Amino acid sequence: MNRRNVLSGLLLGVGIAAFIDETVFHQLLHWHHFYDKSTPAAGLVSDGIFHAVGMVATVAALFLYADLRRRRAFAAHIWWGGLLTGAGGFQLYDGTIQHKVLRLHQIRYDAPLAPYDWTWNVIAVLLLAGGVVLLAQGRRATTTAA
Template structure:
């Protein structure tokens, strides 16, 4: 812990970063890139295109809610004192990686509610998606570890 910073501030910083990172992964990376720009999949592909777009709308709203929630927590931490930016950055990257890993393993592989892309060999896409998630988790974890040591 940074001298003069409470456990509560560290927990709020961590929660803020995790929420913000997961929200950015959901709203910006997954929804904007894969759903809207590339049109590779929707959040729920096991029904009609209308249902898929409707579920994407709810997914989009939830992703932004989580992002804004993380920003409100960050504003609260900032209002109460100085933000440990290395810790927050590590938490953001960890949240991003955790969301992508959850999506890649649970939604793509276990529940099969959508795949990254259709009509192609998925192995390369899965390795990049899940591997990228694991790299983000490792980098975020390293930054979080360094932020503890910095204190």
């Protein structure tokens, strides 16, 4: 059941990170679209697909979470570790692969990128590190109890 706890947390972490990215940076601030190498219309379509994928991850995570609770197999440290790892991993992937390697979009276009890139990626690493610590603690607790 620990794998299901991790998977549920990971999926919800990805879903939350995608939701915040889409809502704040794409819709409210209008800083970028998921795909900015084409027309604004293509950018909006890419945002819609991105939002749908994030929602599928969130719904799947919540079904797994409900199943864990129903089975009384929910392990809080492991689940929260998965959630932080999912959110941090998504954000680090976005900040490095999508922003820098593939250049699908940048965080902002009308300002110096370095402060935004550093802030984005440092937050990602902190989330990821927190998740890994919780997962390790949960694993240790499970191993000790067995």
